[in-house]
Amino acid sequence: MNRDAIFEKIQEVLDDALGVDEDEVTPDASLTADLGAESIDFLDIVFRLEKTFDFKISQGELFPENLTENPDWVADGNLTDAGLAMLKERMTHVDFTAIEAGDRNISKIGDLITVNSLVNFVEIKLAG
């Protein structure tokens, strides 16, 4: 399945999970900031991706979870160098450039999950 086909299926998934129009689902759209996703929507999206693409997604594999439980990763609400390194290693589907260069507040991490990062994720899963 090529990226265009994956993207079209993800448009349908987000249309069902978030009630957004397909034309709002652009590659750069952030799930939280642009498409209004809340935390429970991520579980919904995980279940729908599994059904659509017929693979299993482990907890924390697609979206970062429970970061604040580890003080090595988060200090004073900000992602540490170790936390960032861990995320970059585990989540190769996400582009961390914006948070690397600027605000490292963990509330900003959700904004990094874009439609494009979902396409990357599915592409990696299907290849692997």
Place this chain on the structure above:
Amino acid sequence: MRWLWIDCIVEHEEGKRLVAIKNVSLAEDVLHDHVIDGKPIMPFSLLIEGVAQTAGILVGSTSKFKEKVILAKIAKASLDCDVTAGDTVRYDTTINRLDEAGASTSGTIDRRVASGEAWERIGRVELLFSHIDNNMSGTEFPEDNFVFSNNFKMILETAGLADLAE
């Protein structure tokens, strides 16, 4: 005390499907507060709650009610016609997907009117449940399982399913 919106469980397939019924009665105050064109109507929100309680018991039963199962999202809900006093409704729920974080379920609402014998499909509800002790934010909740109270145990016992909780 928790407000129950199902009367009894009528079918159960372990870990897969649970069916409950609700007899709608004029004895319920809520119908008197929801009169449309002179007809007392069961609010759609409470029909969804009935589906959620049915599906919630099904999801809870998979962990022997150790997990705190909370309705987190109404993914889809549609209803074709009203339900009124004297009607019986049937909630037929199945688990689509279950993992440590939660579950997605599908449910249907069927109605049997007081003068009839046939069931009629009138609604569909897709729900998402969260196992809140395993939430993404890491928030902690009390140890006591406040979701599945004694009322739910009574419903299980009535249906001969008390062993589901043991």
